[in-house]
Amino acid sequence: MQICDKNYGVWERFNFARKNAKSKYVCIFDDDAIPGPRWLENCLTQMHKEEGLYGTAGIVLTEPKGYPYGGEFFRVGWDGNLDYTARVDFVGHSWFLKKDWIDDLFLNTEKYQAFKIVGEDITLSYKLKQKGINTFVPPHPKNDHQLWGSSRQYAMEFGTDSNGISMNPKNLEKMNSFMQEILKDGFVPIKQEDPKACAKMLRDIRKGQKLQLRLLLRFLLQGIFSIKNSNDKKCKIIRIFGIRFKIKRTKQSR
Template sequence: MIKIIVDSDSLEVVENYINLCNLLNQNNYECTIYGLTKTDSERCKSSHISMFSPQKNDTIILDNISVKSVNDVYNLARILNPPVYSLKKNKLKYKIKRWIKIQKEKLKIVFELPKPKNFDLITNLSAPIVDIYGQNLEKTAKIAGVLTVIKPDGQIEVSIKKAIDDGMEKVLLFGRIGDPVYYHDKISPILKTYHGKVQYCGYPDCREKIYSQISHVYDFSKNRNLPYLEMEFTNNNVALCSNHLLTYVKKTEDEIIETLSKKFNLNKHKRSNITVVLNGFRRGKNLEKQINALKNQTIKPDEIMLWYNDPGKGYNINRKMAAQAKSAISNENWGVWARFYYAMNAKTKYICVFDDDTIPGSKWLENCLETIKEHRGLLGTIGLIYNDKDNYYNHTRYGWANPNKETTKVDIVGHSWFFEKEFLTAFCREWPLLDVKICGEDIHFSYTLQKYLGLNTYVPPHPENDQTMWGSLKGWELGVDNHAISHQHIVNSNNSFLFGVNDYFKECQKNGWKLIKFEEVNK
């Protein structure tokens, strides 16, 4: 992680580091600032200085802070906020501290062993790198924000009028409605009178989202009984949040990131923006192989999640490996669909779901990231192109079972699915068309993605001579045991899998799903 410790009274310096923190996080570099005031801390990813602790491989940026040893870095909280001892109020503590100090000097006992330097320390971050912001920003609109609980004693209507009189182009009202009657009688008429200029925006889940939209903050002083301008951000607030910053200084953004990355080797802190979702059932022993394969990826996932279906009596849950992921262990077997609904909890742009018999090559996630840049859609490690509209099993396979040199457009993919989290909105747009639990999710995903987002399904390159790029290395070995869904249900349930998947295949076509071969024939 990149950790910035700020100890400055200069508003411009603080503003610049907030801008830098937001820019780094926007570009997937994990960055946190320590030492900001409460108000400033809400405008970026930050934490109190007491929470600062150097960790292995951290890059630590110190602003206006003098350190003489590695131990000083570990004790920054004490250095920046030294404890004050009052002789009158705390004589006992003072005496104890003094006695310990004398004993240390007498006996030469070292209470704090020297800490190893396992982090990168930057104390000379050149101002021009950060000050580029202030030199390239264009002026933005004057947008006022009124932040408060909406109730009578807040005198919100007075603050709104003050902002309008001050020449604000827009006034945004944030806060929960504490008094609905007051909102109806006082605020609603203002919203109608100044339609479009004054807007109620609810209350976002973090203040950073609020501050990213406004340039001035207005409040009402109960003591003075009048509205006042509480805060005006420097640089006209353009750089408060990186999404605004990128709009105005796109060229500068590239320069800053490139300069910092090369000079201070920041690429090791860059996040992949990928969450992996694993699936547990009766192949618990495979989880260790999967997690080890994910740890060995050239581009590692930011997070691993695990959905664990109840394996039934006689089978153990691999709780040891489940503890290494953010896990949800169910006391019911919800089949193959539940993991995709569970994936909606991911916080990254991309998600990669794996079957429990799929072990990826070390470059699989990298392969998917590169492919989705050129072919935005659903990606997978095995793809099918159907040869018969009425027979699910009449198809040609591409991927690990039939290596393809180039990215190949297919009808559906399986075994591993790589996609943008946004695509789950299409997946959930329709309930499963049939009452199935053990099949159909792969067909459903490609069908809904095509129908609602106009996107296709692809198999990334699986070069025959480079299996590190493959999405599955042991498909022939792990995918044919007695726990395979197709085998289990053909044997035990009167061919229920065979009929279920074929019925779902036909049902999606009835609802508008177009197959590649037959779409081309119709044209």
């Protein structure tokens, strides 16, 4: 454990893990990511199926030069649920990988490290991809939050804190500058490599979001308006905003 009295940037936590971890696998977390109790199990299960870098919030770039501004990417993970493992361009919030792979993050990446507070996530995926190691988000089933890499509640609460890196417009500009740099160096988004897979992921995420919205609307409507049968053969009960009304039955409805 190490407590620092100054901000060493987002790269240093990986360097700390590289120097101090003794295990075969490590998982590095953002300070606003509170994982489910089976998150590490989820990652390790998928790692045994296919070796790769696994993370909580996956980014799939649709218009890479515009990242991180809205509409230029979509997310896979706790806020983009899929019930299968999905290959993505890079991940954030947490990184589960073999400890030895962290060395690649610091191999000939001095110009990227100079960005200090951004870019470690993209660089890690970029360097590993050069070795044939892909980046994934393991399944995040809607109804099993134990497997999730981050609690939706806490991610929304802590991730939007004013101290968050992405809350500062200047940091977003720095992220965009970093993206231009790594694209120039040869980073290739998976949309360019496998457009069908990208389209399927986005389609499946949107399908799930629509289903969730329909269920929410149904729940809200049930709370506002409901009709129940009554033992009274002459009346039926209608409840609107919690107020009960007795409606006289017609001959057809008896």
